[in-house]
Amino acid sequence: MIIGMFEQDFIAYIIFGLILNFVFSMMFGIYLSNNIGLNEMIRSKGDKEQPILVKLSLLVPFAKMFITLYRVSILQIYFLNKGHTHKEFWVYMTHNEK
Template sequence: MLFGLFEQDLIAVALLGVVANFIFSFLFSWHLMQNIGMETMLETRGKKPQGWFSGLSLAVPFAKMVLTLYRVAVLQLYFLNRGYSYRDYWVYLTRDESEQP
């Protein structure tokens, strides 16, 4: 027994977390692509590396999905509610501060 679950239950929860993450990530990227456009996303993409917590979150079920939902909240609360565009959010998400615009 691990974490109060039998091994097969733990594996089932982990797989459900992976599937849920895939669905949320796909829908979020599709939403961004619909509002920004694929060509613009490719042109404005930076080389910002993912944070260390992104790789670590793969080990914990549903943590990657929570990270994706956090990014959705940042988009809505910080960028869209303050009048910024989806493109501004994409640049923020993919560009490092040291990169020139």
């Protein structure tokens, strides 16, 4: 047993969480590409790597989905409500802070 559930159930939760993350990530990507433009996103993309905790979150059910929803809330609360643009959010998400 893992975390009080059978291994099959735990793996099912992980797979369902990854599917939900894929759906939310696709919807968020479509939303950003509609507001920024695909060509502009490609031109302004940085080389920022995801932190190791984000990579390891694949092993925790629904963690990647919550990270995606956290990024959506950062976009809404910090950027759009303060008058910043979608492109400024994209640059923030894809460039290293130097």
